[in-house]
Each structure stands twice: as C-alpha cells, then as structure tokens.
Amino acid sequence: MARTRFLLSTTLLLLLFQYCCVYIPILITGSVAAQTNISTDQSALLALKSHITIDPQNILTTNWSTSNSDICNWVGVTCGARHLRVTTLNLSYMGLTGTIPSHLGNLSFLVQLEFRNNSFGGTLPPELSNLRRLKLISFEFNDFEGTIPSWFGLLSKLQTFNLYGNQFSGSIPNAIFNLSALQVLNLRSNQLSGTIPREIERLTVLQEILLGNNNFKEIPNLIGSKDGMEWLYVQANAVTDPIPLAVFNMSSLTILALNGNNLSGSFPDNICQHLPSIQVLNLAHNQFDGPLPHKLWQCKELLSLVLDYNNFNGSIPRSIGNLTQLTRLGFSNNTLTGNLSANLRILSLAFNSLTSTLPSTLWELEQVWFFNLSSNLLNGSLSEDIGKLKVVSYMDLSSNNLSGVIPSSVGDLLDLTSLSLADNNCEGPIPSSFGKLKGLIRLDLSKNSLSEAIPKSLEALLNLKYLNFSFNQLRGEIPEGGPFKNFSALSFVSNKALCGAARLHVPPCKNNTLQPNSRKASSSNLKYIIPAIIIATIFLVAFVSIFILHRKRKVEVATEATVLSQHLWRRVSRLELLRATNGFNDSNLLGSGGFGSVFKGTLSDGMDVAVKIFDLQLEGAFKSFERECETLSNIRHRNLIKIISCCSQLDFKALVLNYMANGSLEKWLYSQNSSFNTLKRLNIMVDVALALEYLHHGYSVSIVHCDLKPSNILLDEDMVAHVADFGIAKLLGFGDSMTRTMTLATVGYMAPEYGMDGIVSTQGDVYSFGIVVMETFTKMKPTNEMFVEEMNLKQWVANSLSSEAIAEVVDATLLATQEEDHDYVAKIDCLSSIMRFALACSVEPPDERINMKEAVAMLKKIKMKFLKDAARSAQLNRPLVHAP
Structure with missing residues (x-):
C-alpha cells in the first residue's frame, strides 16, 4: 500500500513539473502574441482613421482613440470571441470621405469588410490581398476608380463580392473567376466594358450575377450552364444581339433583368418550360418585336412582368388570367390590345399606340393600386364601374381621346392620391363627389371640354397641392376656401367664363342675385327683348359677311400671297x-x-x-x-x-x-450620340448671353423675350447659338422697366413674379437664363419628376455647392472620359463657377439679380480662366521628351 502511494505521488509530481516547464511558457508566450496581434489591429484601424478626411458625424473622431484601448468596442468593429481579433469592419452609411491605407491588409482575421454608402475614393491597395479569411467584401456606393484589381482572385474564401456604384473601368479580370466559393457577384453601376468573360462558367456555386448599368456588349452562351443561378441582372448595358438561348436553360432562375439594352428579335414561346421558377421578367427598353409568346401566361410563379418600350404587337391574350400571382405588369410603347388579369397591382401601358375603347374587364382589377394608361389613342367614355378600383392610389389616363362625362363613381376611390384626365375630350361638369377624395394630392383635368361651375365641395380637399383646370369651358366663381387659396392663375387659365379673386387674373364675380319683383319684371320684358336681339343679330351678321367678302376680293386681286x-x-x-x-x-x-x-x-x-x-x-x-x-x-x-x-x-x-442645321440646344442636350463637352456648352451660353444683352441694352427700347428655354436656342452648322421664337416677346416703352401680361410662358423657366403676377421685365429673362444654364450643365430639366414640394432645380444645385459635391449634379459625361482626366481640377473649378453664376441669375427677388451686361462679363471671365487652367494642366501632364 505504501509503495502504491509512493508511485502515485511521484507520478503527480512529474505531471506538475511537466506542466510548469512546458505549458506555462506557452501560455505566457501566447498571451504576449495575442497582445501583439491586437496592437497590430489597432494600428491598422488608426491608420484608416488618419486617411479619412471628412467624418461628418464625428463618429470615428470621438470613438476611435487610444484612450479607448479596447478596439473591440469601437464603432463598426466586431472581434472574435475566442481570439479577440477583428473579424468584421462595417463603416457603412457614415458619410465618410477618404482613402484606404495599405495597413488595412494587416487585419488578418477579417471575415467581413463593408464600407457601403460613403465617399471613399482612389484605388484599392494590393495589401488587401492578405485578407485570406474574407468571405464578404462590400464597397457599394463609393468613388473607387481604376480597373478592378486582379489580386481579388487570391481571396479564395470570398462568397460575396460587391463593388456596386463606383467608378471602376475596363474589363472584369479573369482572376475573379478563380473564386470557387463565390455566390454573389455585384458590379452594377460602374464603367466596365467589353464582354462578360466566358470563364464565368467556372463559378459553380454562383447564385447572383448583377452587372447592370455598365457597357458590356455581349452575354456569353456559357452563362446558360449555371444551374444554380437565381438572379441575372444585365440591364442598361450595350448588348445588341438577340438573347442567347442558353439563358433560358437556367432552370432555377427567379429574376431575369435585361432591360435597357438593344436586344432585338423575339424570345422563346416556351419560356415557362425552361424557366419554371421565374418570378421577375424585365425586358423593357429594347427592340423586341412580334407577338407576345403565347405560353408566357403559363408562368405560374411570375410576380412582375415588364415589357415597356419595345415593338411588341398583337393582342394581350385572355389567358393572361393564368398569372394569378402577377403583381406588376408593364407594356409601355407597344401596340397591344386585349384583356388583363384581375390580380394586377401595378398596371402601366403608358406611351403606346393603343386605339381601342377601355374594356369592361379593366374595372375588374380590384387590387390594382398603380394605374397608368396615359399617352395612347384610347377612346370612348369612362364607365361608372371605374369606382370598383377601391385600392387605386395613382391613376393617369391623360393624353388619350376619351370623351363623355366623368363618372361620379370616381369619388368612391377614397385611396386616390393622384388623378390625371388631362388632354382628353371629357365634357360636362366636374363631379361634386370629388369632394370625398380627402387624400388627393394632385388633380389634373386640363385640356378637356369641361363646363359648368367648379364644385364648392373641392374646398374639403385639404391635402391638394397641385390643381390644373386650365383650357376648359368652366364658368362661375372660383372657390376661395381650403386649398384654393394656394393656387395661382396657372391653374385656371383659358376658362373664359370664370370669375373670382384678382390674383387669379379673372374678372370679379358680379352679384346677379335679383329681387323677386325684379325677376318677375325681367321675365315679362323677355318677350320684347328677345325679338329685338334676333333682328339686331341678323343685321350684324349680314354686315360682317359683306365686309369680309369685299376685303377678300381686294386681297385676291392684289396678289396670291x-x-x-x-x-x-x-x-x-x-x-x-x-x-x-x-x-x-x-x-x-x-x-x-x-x-x-x-x-x-x-x-x-x-x-x-x-x-x-x-x-x-x-x-x-x-x-x-x-x-x-x-x-x-x-x-x-x-x-x-x-x-x-x-x-x-x-x-x-x-x-x-x-435654317439652323444642328437643331435646338434641347436636342443636343438629350441626344445620346452627341459630343457636347464643357467648352462647347460654355460657348453656347456666352452666345445666348450676348443675344439677351443686345435685346435688353443694345436697342432703342428694351425687348423681353419672355420664353427663353433650350428648345428656343438654335444651333447653326458651326454650333453658334441663335435665340429664336419671339411669339410672346414684349417691348418695354421708353423709361419703363416692366409691364404686365396675361400670356403664360413655359413652366419651370419663367420667373416667380411672371407666374404669380404676370410681371414682365428684363430681370425675368435673366432668371430664365439662369435656369437654362443649370439645365445645360446638369442635363436635368426643371420639371423633372424628382423635383417635388420644396425641392427644385435651383435648390438641388445650391445644395451641391454647399456640400462641395458639384460632381454629383453636373452631367456625368462632362467628367467621365479618361482622355480628359488631366483637366479634372480645371473642370470642377469651372463648373462650380458656372453654377454660382446661374444661381446669381435666378435669385428670387428680381432687383437682386445681375443684369445681362454683367452676365456676359462674368461668363467670359469664367471661360478665359477655364481655358487658362486647362492649358496649364495640359502642360503639366505633357510627357517629357529627352534629347537624343
């Protein structure tokens, strides 16, 4: 027994000795190593912080500091529980501006790296290739540039690769297709070009390919071999051939978006057999033609079908009712007729050539909330059944040939926020039931033949922000209550029988209330008054007819024209x-x-x-x-x-x-094929300024153009600008600085005092010129749908100046070409000066605007400085030539 105890004691002592001699040094060494690695991670993060030039929310400035030594508690940083190393770095949506330092490659345990929605720029350092544990990298919506580095192909564990919304150019490097674990490839909205590499077939587990908004020209047939593919986005590229048939072999595909290319021909009739799981099919803005595939309506899983802006013809088959899951349907700019499914949520057939009446089945779409059939040739009248569209929020039937009265059942569409029946042939009264549409924000009934009075019930529409009843035959008093106190004369122009407040530019309403005795007396006198009126009318017509015949005869004798x-x-x-x-x-x-x-x-x-x-x-x-x-x-x-x-x-x-050989400035601005650089636009603005200076200051009396806009600026064969269209011009009398008018100019370009009070002055032309300058360099119309409520073109431009983000508002083509990179600083400086100048032209108070003499001098100064700065940049970037 004693011997056994001795052996046991000896064994325990030996084990304790081994532990002390071997494991304790290892633990001590490991602890020191871990501390060293944490210090490495901290140094890498502080290096990143030092490369950030703008931190608008002061998040990193206050939180990432050496006084807070536990980096695992820093904002955006996550550490592993076992080894306490940085595994996730997520600085998304912080508004940061800066560059990525090479030190970031020392975060060797990093698994996720996300910098989404910031303003990081420059190129990516090759040291990031050391992050071999990375599974997710997302630099979405930043300003990184250059080509996509091939070293990304070394990140063998990468599953999600997201460079969406940057400025990468060139082609996709083949090394990317070595990433055997890649599931999501998102390179949308860059400046990539060439073809989609055939090596993409090597990515055997790839599920999502998002390559939209680039300049790819071909979809390889091999892409059809991707059995596990679920999403394929190649929209807004330059693909011109028919769709490769192999695309329809991707049996697991749920989303196919090829809209915004130049694809042509037709697509297979048995699409549903090949793509049984398809839920979203978007082929809009292409050149497909022929009839719609007959079996398309057998796609039971289809949720969204968008075929806008193609050349499809024929009818919409009744079998579309098979699409019981369909939530979106668009066939804009085609020539389709037929019936629709009752399961639609969004119906848009706008900008087509549809010529039929509105089918009765249309009103069975009880779940539709977005309803747009505008800009077709639809005819007939609206049915009372329109009231069945109980959940509709947006309805646009404008620019058709619809006729008849507006059904009172429209007032039952209680969720309606926007209604337009403009530019039709509707007649009769405006239904008083419209007063029930309490959520209505926009109402446009202009350019019809509506008559009678504006219902007082419309005063209850307290949310109404936009109203247009112009160009009708309405009569009686314009209401003053509710939202009507906020509307201007523009809402009621060309209704000759309306009366009301003076600010609406209509005559005051007369008190036609008659006393009973007076009414009785008047009726008794009618039997004498009416015959007299008839006789007088006959004599007047006879006299006018004789005068016209005599005048015409004299004209015809004189000359043919x-x-x-x-x-x-x-x-x-x-x-x-x-x-x-x-x-x-x-x-x-x-x-x-x-x-x-x-x-x-x-x-x-x-x-x-x-x-x-x-x-x-x-x-x-x-x-x-x-x-x-x-x-x-x-x-x-x-x-x-x-x-x-x-x-x-x-x-x-x-x-x-x-004759002006190059058409209008508007045509050049919005033509995709025109070469229209900064200097050309600046020259045109100088030309227009010189023309306005002459009209305002160079003639015996001042001439106010009143309707300056890009469509009225014409370009000759030498691209010299000429101001045209003086149809509503005004001559100011000697000594007069302003006059008044009832003539309307173009919305978006006319000065506030013109639109509200009809005041015409040279300062109004200056305002319009400022708006034209902004549009010329931003390629953004003042009536763009993005400008709502308080936001307008002026405010949008002004905001960009305050945030030093002028590159975000100017036309992208002015800064996009690689050949002009050496002019970038000169361009930015020039464009900033131009926008400040435009804002000076278009300030609200007329007396604070510059005049056209000052405008010409300022523009010429901006032009000279731009030419001087560009020449200096060219000199600095000229390659050195060594003597032999």
Missing part, C-alpha cells in the same frame, strides 16, 4: 413655300410649338430655310405671328434668328427664317 412690306425681305409666295416643303410634308417637319409647326424647306434658288406655319385655329396665333414679325424685322444680331420673310394671307400666316 401678300408679303408684309419690308424692303429688306425677299418676296416669297405661299405657292413657293408649298413647293419648298413638299406640301408641308411630315418628312420635312422640324418640330412643333405652341402656335404651329416648323418645316425645312429649300427655295427655288437652293437656299435652305425654316418655315414656321401658324395654326390659325389656336387662340393667340394671330397675335404671335404679328409679334414675331414686328420684333424680328427690327433687330439684327449674330446670335438672334434671322428673318427672311413674313408671308400673310387671311387664312395663312408663315415666317421664313434662317
């Missing part, structure tokens, strides 16, 4: 204008405006001209013709459109003008 007597004009007859324009053929049509159309013509001597024909059926066309003739005949300037002749008959009015 009377040309207004201006000794400098060449005489051009109506017959010659007919021949010059091929009978005003549509193939010669250059454009249409508020009072007529403009045709290209070639006179008998070979001279190219623009012939503006006035539609005399339109109210104001006569006055517009006379105004343009009067104005253009008395002014001459290099940057004003030149008049060649005015041709005037009783039933024909035309202006013959210089």
